[in-house]
Structures are given as structure tokens and as C-alpha cells.
Amino acid sequence: MSNYPDFLNATTAAPACRGVDTTLFFPPRGQDSTEAKAIFRRCPLLARCRLWALDQPVTELHGVWGGLSHVERIDLKRVQLRRWRGGPGEHHDQMVQMRANGATWSEIAKAIGSTTESVKSYWKRQRRVRRIAQEQVAA
Structure with a gap:
């Protein structure tokens, strides 16, 4: 940090x-x-x-x-902290880098040993946390 x-x-x-x-x-x-x-x-x-x-x-x-x-x-x-062992959350930094480089969901899932659905679900939760934070700023 x-x-x-x-x-x-x-x-x-x-x-x-x-x-x-x-x-x-x-x-x-x-x-x-x-x-x-x-x-x-x-x-x-x-x-x-x-x-x-x-x-x-x-x-x-x-x-x-x-x-x-x-x-x-x-x-x-709370949503963001649901990082289960072996799940996508443990690979957050790697996923961010791969996504920035244009990797598909399936490529990311394969690289971290997870399913495409789990990666998408994790990513959706991350976007939700950021959206909530931004909405609170705007309020």
C-alpha cells in the first residue's frame, strides 16, 4: 500500500x-x-x-x-472483499492488466485457472463497487 x-x-x-x-x-x-x-x-x-x-x-x-x-x-x-481462495479476486491485478491489454474473458479465465462466468461475475461486482463510490461522490 x-x-x-x-x-x-x-x-x-x-x-x-x-x-x-x-x-x-x-x-x-x-x-x-x-x-x-x-x-x-x-x-x-x-x-x-x-x-x-x-x-x-x-x-x-x-x-x-x-x-x-x-x-x-x-x-x-463488502462485495469487493469476497475473494475466495482460488477465485478471480486473488488475481485482481493480473486480470486488470490482461483486460487493459485487450484479453477476452475466456483468456483471462484460462490464465488464472477459473471459469469465464466467475471472472465476469467478479468483474461485474468490481464495477458495481466503483459505481456506488462514484454515485456517492456525485450526491
Whole structure:
């Protein structure tokens, strides 16, 4: 996991969190994170930050990122976290690379030792998680 997304460090980036006391984004367990989330609502990088946060392992990324608390990210990723042993989820990075290179579903399934139906089903769930995240940003 990357400790901090590179796009927030870009000189052209203007995240709303820049210059804010970072302890605000890491409230103690059970404490309200409303103030931190309010900062994200006015951030021009909200969607990008949220998608980055959702791509990180939930066990390694704590605090409020992309306007979502740790618990909210876990809830949103429940579908994404259904990575069964030997299933397509264990090969996520490989599948993304193959898909980017134009591989068909059956080629991906063969490469990871799964069925075409399982690969398609996994991919559909991944798109659903991203769509939900993007809809929440737009709301």
C-alpha cells in the first residue's frame, strides 16, 4: 500500500485537506468524523481520492479518506472483499492488466485457472463497487 497518494502531492493539485491538521482525519475509535467529511465535500479531488482509498487494503488504510470512514469503506467494499481462495479476486491485478491489454474473458479465465462466468461475475461486482463510490461522490 502506498502511504499517501502521489496525486495529492502534485504541484497542480489543490486538495481541500492540504494544510488541515491531519489528526482530524484519524479520529479515535467511536468518535465522530463529520468535520473531516465536511472538508471532503468541498474537495475537487474527492472522486479520485475515494477511488484510491477503495483500492487500498482495508486492513492497512485507516482514518477518513475520500470522505469515507474506515468502517464505511469496509461496508462499501463488502462485495469487493469476497475473494475466495482460488477465485478471480486473488488475481485482481493480473486480470486488470490482461483486460487493459485487450484479453477476452475466456483468456483471462484460462490464465488464472477459473471459469469465464466467475471472472465476469467478479468483474461485474468490481464495477458495481466503483459505481456506488462514484454515485456517492456525485450526491
